[in-house]
Amino acid sequence: xxxxxxxxxxxxxxxxxxxxxxxxxxxxxxxxxxxxxxxxxxxxxxxxxxxxxxxxxxxxxxxxxxxxxxxxxxxxxxxxxxxxxxxxxxxxxxxxxxxxxxxxxxxxxxxxxxxxxxxxxxxxxxxxxxxxxxxxxxxxxxxxxxxxxxxxxxxxxxxxxxxxxxxxxxxxxxxxxxxxxxxxxxxxxxxxxxxxxxxxxxxxxxxxxxxxxxxxxxxxxxxxxxxxxxxxxxxxxxxxxxxxxxxxxxxxxxxxxxxxxxxxxxxxxxxxxxxxxxxxxxxxxxxxxxxxxxxxxxxxxxxxxxxxxxxxxxxxxxxxxxxxxxxxxxxxxxxxxxxxxxxxxxxxxxxxxxxxxxxxxxxxxxxxxxxxxxxxxxxxxxxxxxxxxxxxxxxxxxxxxxxxxxxxxxxxxxxxxxxxxxxxxxxxxxxxxxxxxxxxxxxxxxxxxxxxxxxxxxxxxxxxxxxxxxxxxxxxxxxxxxxxxxxxxxxxxxxxxxxxxxxxxxxxxxxxxxxxxxxxxxxxxxxxxxxxxxxxxxxxxxxxxxxxxxxxxxxxxxxxxxxxxxxxxxxxxxxxxxxxxxxxxxxxxxxxxxxxxxxxxxxxxxxxxxxxxxxxxxxxxxxxxxxxxxxxxxxxxxxxxxxxxxxxxxxxxxxxxxx
Amino acid sequence: xxxxxxxxxxxxxxxxxxxxxxxxxxxxxxxxxxxxxxxxxxxxxxxxxxxxxxxxxxxxxxxxxxxxxxxxxxxxxxxxxxxxxxxxxxxxxxxxxxxxxxxxxxxxxxxxxxxxxxxxxxxxxxxxxxxxxxxxxxxxxxx
Numbered sequence: 001x002x003x004x005x006x007x008x009x010x011x012x013x014x015x016x017x018x019x020x021x022x023x024x025x026x027x028x029x030x031x032x033x034x035x036x037x038x039x040x041x042x043x044x045x046x047x048x049x050x051x052x053x054x055x056x057x058x059x060x061x062x063x064x065x066x067x068x069x070x071x072x073x074x075x076x077x078x079x080x081x082x083x084x085x086x087x088x089x090x091x092x093x094x095x096x097x098x099x100x101x102x103x104x105x106x107x108x109x110x111x112x113x114x115x116x117x118x119x120x121x122x123x124x125x126x127x128x129x130x131x132x133x134x135x136x137x138x139x140x141x142x143x144x145x146x147x148x149x150x151x152x153x154x155x156x157x158x159x160x161x162x163x164x165x166x167x168x169x170x171x172x173x174x175x176x177x178x179x180x181x182x183x184x185x186x187x188x189x190x191x192x193x194x195x196x197x198x199x200x201x202x203x204x205x206x207x208x209x210x211x212x213x214x215x216x217x218x219x220x221x222x223x224x225x226x227x228x229x230x231x232x233x234x235x236x237x238x239x240x241x242x243x244x245x246x247x248x249x250x251x252x253x254x255x256x257x258x259x260x261x262x263x264x265x266x267x268x269x270x271x272x273x274x275x276x277x278x279x280x281x282x283x284x285x286x287x288x289x290x291x292x293x294x295x296x297x298x299x300x301x302x303x304x305x306x307x308x309x310x311x312x313x314x315x316x317x318x319x320x321x322x323x324x325x326x327x328x329x330x331x332x333x334x335x336x337x338x339x340x341x342x343x344x345x346x347x348x349x350x351x352x353x354x355x356x357x358x359x360x361x362x363x364x365x366x367x368x369x370x371x372x373x374x375x376x377x378x379x380x381x382x383x384x385x386x387x388x389x390x391x392x393x394x395x396x397x398x399x400x401x402x403x404x405x406x407x408x409x410x411x412x413x414x415x416x417x418x419x420x421x422x423x424x425x426x427x428x429x430x431x432x433x434x435x436x437x438x439x440x441x442x443x444x445x446x447x448x449x450x451x452x453x454x455x456x457x458x459x460x461x462x463x464x465x466x467x468x469x470x471x472x473x474x475x476x477x478x479x480x481x482x483x484x485x486x487x488x489x490x491x492x493x494x495x496x497x498x499x500x501x502x503x504x505x506x507x508x509x510x511x512x513x514x515x516x517x518x519x520x521x522x523x524x525x526x527x528x529x530x531x532x533x534x535x536x537x538x539x540x541x542x543x544x545x546x547x548x549x550x551x552x553x554x555x556x557x558x559x560x561x562x563x564x565x566x567x568x569x570x571x572x573x574x575x576x577x578x579x580x581x582x583x584x585x586x587x588x589x590x591x592x593x594x595x596x597x598x599x600x601x602x603x604x605x606x607x608x609x610x611x612x613x614x615x616x617x618x619x620x621x622x623x624x625x626x627x628x629x630x631x632x633x634x635x636x637x638x639x640x641x642x643x644x645x646x647x648x649x650x651x652x653x654x655x656x657x658x659x
Numbered sequence: 660x661x662x663x664x665x666x667x668x669x670x671x672x673x674x675x676x677x678x679x680x681x682x683x684x685x686x687x688x689x690x691x692x693x694x695x696x697x698x699x700x701x702x703x704x705x706x707x708x709x710x711x712x713x714x715x716x717x718x719x720x721x722x723x724x725x726x727x728x729x730x731x732x733x734x735x736x737x738x739x740x741x742x743x744x745x746x747x748x749x750x751x752x753x754x755x756x757x758x759x760x761x762x763x764x765x766x767x768x769x770x771x772x773x774x775x776x777x778x779x780x781x782x783x784x785x786x787x788x789x790x791x792x793x794x795x796x797x798x799x800x801x802x
Contacts, residue, residue, distance in 0.1 A: 234722035241717050273791070340791070351788060359777075359784040366776045374769055382769060383711055385719060385762030392777045522696060523704055525732075586724055605724055 003061035004069045008147040010054035011098070015137045017047035018105075022130040029123055037117045044112065044130070048105045051137070055102045058089045058146055068153050071095060071146040077159035079553040088160050090173055093293065093306040094146035100289075101136040103178045108133060111185055111209075121202050125185075125192030132184045139311050159553060162580040162587040168227035176220035176247055180285045182213040183250055186257070187282035190275055191323075194330050199264075199271060207261050208641045210278075214254040215637040221251060222630035230590060235523065235601050235618040237626065240389045245368045246288035249361045253281040256357040262496075263347045266412060270347075272327075272334035277354070279323040284361065286316040291368065342414040349407035356400055360393050367392075390518075398450065401511055404504055405458030408497075409465075427464075431456030451515045458508050465501060492642065499640025506636055509629030516597075516622025523619075525605070529612045536617055539600060540564040544572065546611045554580045559604050559613055565595060575603050575615075599623045699739050706735055706745055710752060711762045719762045 021043035028036030058071075062085045067073040075092045076085055089095040108129050115122045140146070186209045193202040224244065225237035238244065257277040263270045290312040340348050367384040374380050410420070435453035439446075469487050491498040526534045528543040544560040558576040562569070575591035590603040601618040696704075704721075710731060712723035720728035731752075738748050752760050764770025 232722065234718075234724075236722065239718070239722060351791060355784045355788045358787075359780050362780050363777045366780070367773065370773050370776075378769060380769055381759045382764050383717065383759065383762055384764070384773060385709070385711070387709060387763040388773065396781075524696065524700065588724065606729060 001061070001064070001066045001068055003057050003064070003066050004147045004149050007054045007057035007061070008145065010050050010057065011137070011141050011145070011147065014047045014050035014054060014105075015134065015141050017043045017050060018130060018134050018137060021047060022127065022134065025123060025126060025130065029120070029127075034117055037123065040126075041112060041117065044105075044108060044126075048109045051098075051102050051105050055089070055098060058095060058098065059086060062086070062088050065157070067155075067157055068150055069146070070148045070150045073150050073154050073157045075158065075160055077157040077553065079156075079551070080160050081165070084160060084165060084169070087170055089146070090177070091160050091164050091169075092146075093308065094140070094144040094148075096173070096177060097136065097140040097144050097308075098146050099174065100177050100181050101133065101140050103174070104129070104133050104136060104181045104184065107178075107182055107185055111189075121189075121193045121196040121198045123192070124195045125188040128188035128191055129184060132188075135315050136181075139308065143311065144306065144308055159580075159582055162554065162578065162583055162585050163231065165587065166227060166231045168223060168231065172220065172223040172227050175216055175223060179213060179216035179220045180247070180250065180288055182209075182216055183254065183281050183285040186210045186213060187278050190278045191326065194275060194326075194333060197333060200268075203261065203265055207258070207265065210254060210258050210261060211637055211641045214251070214258050215634055217247070217251045217254060218630065218637070219634055221247060222627065222634075226627055229623070230592065231587065235590070235603070235616065235620065237517075237623070240367075240384075240386045242368045243288075243292050245364050246284075246291040249284040249364055250281050250288060252357045252361040252364070253277060253284055256354040257281060259350050260354050263350050267347055269339065270351075272331065273354070275327065275330075275334060277358075279320070279327065280358070283316065283320050283323075284365070286312060286319065287365070290316060344410065344415045344417055344420055346407060346410050346412045349403055349410060353400060353403050353407065356396055356403075360396050360400075363392055363396075364389065398454065401451075401454045401458070401508075404507065405454060405461055408501060408504065409461055427457055427460045431460055448515070448519050451511075451519075455508060455512055455515075458504075462501065462505055462508070491639070495642045496640045499636050499638070499642070502636030502639055503633045504636070506629045506632030506634075509625045509632060511629075513622045513625030513629060516625070517620050520621045521618060521623075523616070525614055525616055527612065527614045529610075537619055538566050539617075539619070540567075541602075541617075543613065543615070546607065546613065553582060554578045557604070557607055559607075559615075561591060561602060561615075563593065563600065565600075570595075573602075577604055577607070594624055597622050597624055702745065703736055703739055706739075706748065707732060709749070709762050710735070711760055713756055713760060 021040045024036045024040035024043060027033070028040055058069075060066075061069050061072050062076050065072070065076065065078060065085075071092065071094050075095070076088045080088070090099040108126070111129070112122070112126065186206055189202060189206050189209060190199065193199040193206070199206075224247070228239070229235070229237040257274065260270050260274050260277060264274055290309055293306050293308050293312060340351065342348060367388055370384050371382055374382050406424075431453055434456050435449050438452055439449040469490055522537060524536055526536070528534060530543055530545050533540060533542040541564065542562040544562055547558045547560070549556045549558070556576055556578045558574050560572055560574050562572050564570060570593065573591045573593055576589045578587050578589075579585075580587065588603050590601055593600045599618075599620040601620055602615050604613045604615050606614040707721040708719050710720050712718050712720050712725055712728040712731070714725060714727060715723045718728075720731050735748060738751075743751075749761065758764065758769065764773060766774045
């Protein structure tokens, strides 16, 4: 069929267009000639269209089962559900590289849209983005081309990895990949603005791109943990797996960055520090790509592992080396005259927060690559698991929560210690008392007391802020609906502050969810015969029967369970386990029933000949707060970058003059 | 003036009631692990996340579903019931499978440096803070 050669030509043409665009950009900047700049932009747009069509070609190849393409034959089959053929193209190494390149060119297109041609900052930034894009596209076209033809055409393909057959496949991988590539845009933008000495004017643009990138990364993390919770069948959402870590690290640094940008915006400080953060974030994003593809560290996410790690390693080394040199050469530009004057000030707290986030990221990085060191130095394979991260990162994250609850309510520049304590003492006392009573009632661990104290303290502060909004908008003239309108207007008039507060509320919810599952989660294994009943806490459940269905590529074992809570019948639920002989792999679908904020989770682990089964039963309190909290976080981040686009009239004027 | 004060109190009471309701909800959500599981069961739950499945890429036996991890889980359950301590079980498994059976290395030998790294990083972090902060001060005084 035609898809293979067509896609191959398109991807190479697109690479050519982008290389032309880069060269023309260089000439345009050198000779200050708008013809070259215009030509560069056209070439970039053409490259964007070409690579988009090329991706569509690959998708069509999958949908029409074109097994003459090697990659399609390796990652799909006739038996797989029809709907998954539309997205199977990013399930392997080559296709996901193509996806990454496509998403970066889409981002480049958005980045250049409505920007003046004579805006040199944008032109300088474009150089960096184009370099990265050409690297990705070149790797795809030359070293890992998804359109390579098969040696012979098989009747049926290999099929997709069964773990990927899940609804999450539609959103988590693309969001995660877009997030990791999007880090390159703030990186390029801040380098470009430093070259052009224009960082003050481009700050709001940088802020918007950083927050959008951060938002995408957050969504990727949340979706990933939700997927792990529902499909992997072990009842957890975060395993500190190397690939999970590699997506967490850029997120941590971006979190630091979006906070310190505020300081640069409000107080004109931290210029150099921000540049360092953004360079580091880009380094971490590339590290993530390298860990995901290079297979240097064993991980459960080995869907896209390949021998291409070295190309990413080389690019990462070169880019970070150049960034350091760049940093040194431009150091004088980055010094800002204003300084931190007091420990108890917003900027000082943001600095502490930044430093702590960086530490968490570095500790996670070290834990992730430590096995590589031991392997190469002492030739001893070891693993670094959750015990390390929980013990080390857990307390630091709690300290960060304390900062979260204090910092948004501290003024800039300076505040007296006494007045600060005076204002906060009531909150501290109330939350401390409630936390102690709370954990005394449940006789919990002292960690619970600390966590609850921080949670209550922050909650009271936030409620106080809500109260402030309401009390300002209240007036006898206005009716109830109008008051809500005014409150909304207040929020949107200072969207960056209130968006931030909404995000922080979301983070608090996520934190409560994590605390609930890790301190309060219950787990037990039950071996049951069909018809047998068991009791766990206030749940009573009966294993009814097991249904076996055989399909062309897998066998499905479904166990039905009748569940009672507090003596009330709740219904019959099922958990299923599918065995895929071609992969010698099991995929589990756990039975998860939400009762309010508490999840009853069960999955079957062993099924014997006589239909007796072992069930892993878990009660996860507050776990759904993690997903809802993440939604709140993303909504808050979205609010904070409103309005999305600032009108640029200048642009249109410029074009008119040119005509 | 009096009216205004009244209306503020009106809202404040709402806000207080709201936070109390919130705390009550939290109270009902939190309960104790001890009451529903025996001491040995809690020990088992902790131990199973510390042992790695020998044939999986990066999963502990708690997460993995393979035959060998089921056997290891049964082994740990039996030994806990026989009265072995956590250390005994771990060192037995290490002697049998090597140190790579541990999901996280102990704070000795090859794993010692891993546990020192965070301390080093935190020291560097606090130095960074103070340098960025005090550098600043010195310059100001000179000016």
